[in-house]
Amino acid sequence: MENSLGKSINFIRTSEKAEHQVTHHHKIGHKHGEGSAIDFYAYASKLRCWNPTFKVVFSFLTLLLCIGLNNPFVSIAVIIGMAYLTVLKGGLSLAAYISVLMIPITFIIMGTIAIGVDFSSQPIGQFNLFLGFGYLFTSVDKLQEMAFLMLKVFGAISAMIMMTLSTPSSEIIGVLRKAHVPKLIIELMNLIYRYIFILMDVFNNMRNSADSRQGYCDFKTSCTTFGSVASNLLVVSLKKANAYYTAMEARGYEGDLIFLEDEKKMPMRHLVIGAAFIIFLIILGIMTH
Numbered sequence: 001m002e003n004s005l006g007k008s009i010n011f012i013r014t015s016e017k018a019e020h021q022v023t024h025h026h027k028i029g030h031k032h033g034e035g036s037a038i039d040f041y042a043y044a045s046k047l048r049c050w051n052p053t054f055k056v057v058f059s060f061l062t063l064l065l066c067i068g069l070n071n072p073f074v075s076i077a078v079i080i081g082m083a084y085l086t087v088l089k090g091g092l093s094l095a096a097y098i099s100v101l102m103i104p105i106t107f108i109i110m111g112t113i114a115i116g117v118d119f120s121s122q123p124i125g126q127f128n129l130f131l132g133f134g135y136l137f138t139s140v141d142k143l144q145e146m147a148f149l150m151l152k153v154f155g156a157i158s159a160m161i162m163m164t165l166s167t168p169s170s171e172i173i174g175v176l177r178k179a180h181v182p183k184l185i186i187e188l189m190n191l192i193y194r195y196i197f198i199l200m201d202v203f204n205n206m207r208n209s210a211d212s213r214q215g216y217c218d219f220k221t222s223c224t225t226f227g228s229v230a231s232n233l234l235v236v237s238l239k240k241a242n243a244y245y246t247a248m249e250a251r252g253y254e255g256d257l258i259f260l261e262d263e264k265k266m267p268m269r270h271l272v273i274g275a276a277f278i279i280f281l282i283i284l285g286i287m288t289h
Contacts, residue, residue, distance in 0.1 A: 038100065038164060045090040047166035051266040056175045058274045059163035065278065066155040069285035070090050072148045075155035077284060081277060082158035090166050100165065104157045108150055116146030169193050174261050195241075202236050203229070 042048065047055070066078045086098050117138050123130070140170030163172070173193075177186050206229045210216065215225035 023044070033200050037096075040167060041092055041096065041100075041165045042168045045086075045092060045166040047085065047090045048168070049264060050166070050270065051264045052167050052171035053175050053178065054266050054270055054274065055163055055167050056172060058278075059159045061278055062159040062281070063156045065281045066152060066159065069281070070148075070152060071285045071288055072151045073288045074281050074285045075148075075151035078155035079151070079158050082162040085167050086162050092165060097165075100161060101157075104161075105154070108157075110152050112146045112153075115149060116142045117144070151179060170259060171261070174259070183256070188204075190257050190259075195244075196238060198244075199233065199237055202240070204231055206232060 062078055062082070066075055074197060083097065086092050087094055117136055118125075119134055120128075120137055121134050123135050123137070125142075126139045128135045128137035170190075175187050177187075210225045210229060214221070216222045
C-alpha cells in the first residue's frame with residue numbers, strides 16, 4: 001500500500017515538473033491547431049491585462065476614423081499603430097501576425113483588382129493589354145484609387161485584428177453585454193463560438209480516422225470519404241448538442257448564460273494615450289485632406 005502511494009506521489013511530482021517545463025518553454029508563436037490559434041494568441045498576449053472595454057472602444061473608434069476620413073495617410077498610421085500594439089506591445093511574433101493577416105490581405109487584393117483593372121473591346125486607358133478577344137486596361141487614377149482603397153480596408157481590418165489578438169472572445173462578448181446588446185444575440189454568440197471548436201475537434205478525429213484507413217488515397221475515394229464524414233458530422237453534432245444542453249440544464253440553466261469575468265482596471269495613461277492617438281488621426285486627416 002505504501003509502495004503504491006509512493007509511486008503515485010512520484011508520478012504526480014514528475015507530471016507537475018513536466019507541465020512546468022512545457023509551460024516555461026512555450027512560445028506565443030506556437031499554434032494548437034489553426035482553428036484555436038487566434039484565441040490562443042489572445043490569451044497569450046501581453047495586452048490581455050488591459051481593460052477589454054477600452055480595447056474594444058479604441059479599436060472601434062479607430063476603424064470608424066479609418067473609414068470615415070478616407071485618407072491614405074490615416075490608413076497608414078492606423079496600420080503602423082495597430083502593428084506596433086500587437087507585435088511589440090502584445091508580444092506576438094511578426095511571422096504569426098503576418099500569417100493571421102494573409103487571409104484578409106488575399107481577399108482585399110482580389111476585391112480591389114476589379115476596381116483598378118477593367119475590360120474593353122477598344123484599347124483605352126493609359127495602360128492596356130490585348131488578350132485576343134478584348135483589352136485589359138487601367139490608368140494611373142484607377143491604380144491610385146485601388147491603392148487608397150486597399151490601405152483603407154487594410155487599416156480597418158488591422159484595428160479589428162488588434163482587438164481580436166489581444167482580447168479573448170469571452171471578454172469581447174462581455175463588453176457587448178455591457179453595451180446592452182440583445183440577450184439572444186449574446187447567448188447565440190457564446191454558444192456558437194464554443195461549439196465551433198467542438199465540431200472542429202470531432203471533424204479532425206474523423207478525418208484522421210479516415211486518413212489512417214486510406215480514405216484519401218485518390219480523388220474518387222476522397223469524395224466518398226468527404227461525404228461520409230460530412231453526414232456523420234451532422235449526426236454527431238446533433239447528439240453532442242443534446243448532450244451539452246442536458247448538461248447545462250443539470251447545472252441550473254434557466255435561459256441566462258452567466259460567466260465569471262475578471263475586473264480589469266483602466267489606467268489613466270491608457271485613456272490619455274488612446275485619446276491622443278485618436279486626436280492625432282483626426283488632425284492628420286484634416287491636414288492631409
